[in-house]
Amino acid sequence: MNSVVLNEKDISRAITRITHEILEKNKGAENVAIVGIRTRGVTLAKRIHKKINEIEGIEVDFGILDITLYRDDLAIGKQNPIVEKTHLPFHLEGKQVILIDDVLFTGRTIRAAIDALIDFGRPATVQLGVLIDRGHREFPIRPDYVGKNIPTAKTNRVQVRMLEDDSMDEVCIIDSSNSMDK
């Protein structure tokens, strides 16, 4: 059973609101850096990055993080996932880094992302923005910016589809009790 929880317009509004909240909290875009977590987080981060440019008229720093090498489940996993490039073309010192991911679930990805980030330098702050917060945290991690809170069962799967990657904008919940991932 699939049920759509956000459509194209909902996603667009959520991104606009998150962008305004980022600018409000950081009192503008100065020293703000947007860092997307592969794969869907990068797409979202690009949209937020573009939105900041539209609102403030400046191009803030942008980076991509692949957290595979920092995962805590590599030995347990069936096959090591394919590693892709991390790309952080700016110095982190003094930056307000906004990590962006599509779904916040156990918090393990974010733990890994913070570890990966710290290996590159010492940002002033690290903040977290997600499109969906679905609960069931296993780590003491909370988001600063949330598109939508969605109560889910642990067995549900939240599927985020983005136009750039999947030819449509949509978030739906898939009810399958044998599903393993988010």
Add this chain to the structure above:
Amino acid sequence: MIIPKNILGTKGLSKEEIVTILDSAEAFKEISTREIKKVPTLRGRTIINLFFEPSTRTRTSFEIAGKRLSADVINISGSTSSTVKGENLIDMALNLEAMNPDLMIIRHSHSGVAEMLSKFIKCPIINAGDGYHEHPTQALLDLYTIREAIGDLHGLNVTIVGDITHSRVVRSNIYAMKTMGINVTLVGPPTMIPLGIENMGVHVSYSLEDAVLDADVIMMLRLQTERQNEFLLPSIREYSNLFCLTTKILKRAKDDVLIIHPGPVNRGIEIALDVMKSDKSFILNQVTNGVAIRMALMYLLLGGNNDSLN
């Protein structure tokens, strides 16, 4: 994508497997450009580097690759190992395995040693060069360097020059290059090209001047002066006259030809100094890329699924 349990050679590696290894290496290359060149991926894993032949590049490259992934790397060289006391190789490997390493890397002067040991020990093995047989990580880093500099590998012309018979680098490269759709031409004195090597799907030429004409890549091999060259060559100077890659010969090649060499280089014997230093030479890029390739292999081999392949 399932990578085989051991990397004993490039023979039998599929195109898909090679592409996965090369793609992964791209991500690992970035790590070596960071200020903190280390990721925690293989924390708590133990890698044993077992080298029965002299090596600077390959041994250091494997050691650095392991350390940048946070593994504990132990180096054992032939001259300091208990084989000097008469212990046989299999017993030694079994004893090392009793200390629970997660990966063994083996170089030996005899062909087939890595494969033989893989039948006795359970942990994954990477062949770092066995006799005249294979040196798979060298071939993979060569392919990576070519792909990075030129792009698509399919349909490229690669000319390999030197002592083909005694080169494990060539054998690994022929297998991998044929799998990737590359046209390979071998060049050298007739005494150094084995009879029937055309059966591997390669061309043979005895003239360097002709063989460079349509080459996209020229791979120069080291003249292995420690092996039995005295039976194969009248003199090293004669070899140089015919097979040294000089600026003059290079003028006959394409403007954008890529020059690679597995190292170590005998300056002035197989390659002229000014060619080595030219912008066509990617010899040092190969060394940089070697670390990335070995990191990628370690990561892929130590994935959790490989038990099922035993």
